[in-house]
Amino acid sequence: MDLRRADAVVWRNRALLVFDRVSVPVAVCDVYGKVVLANPAMAAECGTTPGRLRGRDVLELFRPQETGQVERIAEALRLRHRSRYQVSVRWQAPGGVERFGELTADPVSDSVDETPSLLVMLRVRGECGPPPTPDPAPVTPVEGQVLALLAGGADTAAAARELGLSKDGVTYHLRRLSARWGAANRTELVARAYASGVLVPGVWPPEARVPEGEQGRGGAGHRC
Numbered sequence: 018m019d020l021r022r023a024d025a026v027v028w029r030n031r032a033l034l035v036f037d038r039v040s041v042p043v044a045v046c047d048v049y050g051k052v053v054l055a056n057p058a059m060a061a062e063c064g065t066t067p068g069r070l071r072g073r074d075v076l077e078l079f080r081p082q083e084t085g086q087v088e089r090i091a092e093a094l095r096l097r098h099r100s101r102y103q104v105s106v107r108w109q110a111p112g113g114v115e116r117f118g119e120l121t122a123d124p125v126s127d128s129v130d131e132t133p134s135l136l137v138m139l140r141v142r143g144e145c146g147p148p149p150t151p152d153p154a155p156v157t158p159v160e161g162q163v164l165a166l167l168a169g170g171a172d173t174a175a176a177a178r179e180l181g182l183s184k185d186g187v188t189y190h191l192r193r194l195s196a197r198w199g200a201a202n203r204t205e206l207v208a209r210a211y212a213s214g215v216l217v218p219g220v221w222p223p224e225a226r227v228p229e230g231e232q233g234r235g236g237a238g239h240r241c
Contacts, residue, residue, distance in 0.1 A: 037067075042139035046122075050075045053134065062139060064111035075137055079106035079120055100124075107145070118142040156194070156215050161225030163190045164210045167203055168223035 036043065042059035044052050055070040063070060063078050070078075082105040102122045110116050118141045124133035156164070159180065166176040173191075177184045191206065198213075200206045210216045217224045 042141075044070065044075065044137045045125075046075050046135040046137050048133060048135065050135070052078075059139060062108065062110060062116075062141070075120070076104075076106075079104075079108045079139070081106055082117075106139075110144075115145040116141055116143065117145060156210075156225075158225070158227075160190050160194055161215055163187060164194070164207065164215060165223040165225045167191075168207045168210065168216055169221075 036054070036056050039056055040058055042056065042062050044055040044059045046052050052070045052073050052075055055067045057067060060067045060070050104120045104122070105117070106120050107115060107117045118139060121138045121140065122135045123138075125136050126133040159182075162180055163176055166179055171179065173184050173187050176182070177187045180187070191203070194200065194206055198206065198209045200209055207216070211218060215226060217226050
């Protein structure tokens with residue numbers, strides 16, 4: 018009996034060694050989807066270590082794309098069906114990249130009557146592309162210049178001098194922009210200009226993005 022236990026321990030240790038070295042992301046979960054054991058490849062997909070995955074819900078780490086799939090699998094497990102189940106999932110990998118693929122779950126247990134655990138394997142299909150860059154909000158060339166000067170710290174008088182406008186002319190443009198974007202103040206105006214692509218990110222001093230139809234033309238357009 019002692020010899021059998023010793024053999025069992027040896028084979029268990031060998032199995033764990035293989036489990037850890039498998040390059041495919043693999044985890045063992047209980048029937049409710051809680052992670053019991055995860056290999057380094059699975060932990061790497063979540064940006065953590067195997068120990069920190071223990072007790073986490075696998076379907077919170079990997080978001081199912083169809084809720085109905087999960088419900089059907091749960092019902093099948095309650096009925097002790099022992100098929101292979103597959104769920105299409107998305108998840109956020111380290112670095113903020115969103116990936117997609119499939120989780121394959123195989124019920125495993127020592128006997129038919131025993132409540133099974135789930136051997137879960139992740140197949141990475143690919144990465145989602147970056148979100149599309151929003152089209153710049155429609156502004157006139159003068160409005161773009163006013164916003165660029167505002168982002169650089171200019172007040173109304175300085176912007177008026179730079180653009181050859183009156184202070185009332187600059188204020189007029191700012192009021193129109195505020196009404197169009199629902200901005201409460203100048204700080205929000207600048208933030209909206211960057212978010213909508215009117216101002217070029219990562220450039221100092223701030224610059225307005227030149228509309229395609231205006232590229233190569235001289236002058237800044239009509240001035241008040």
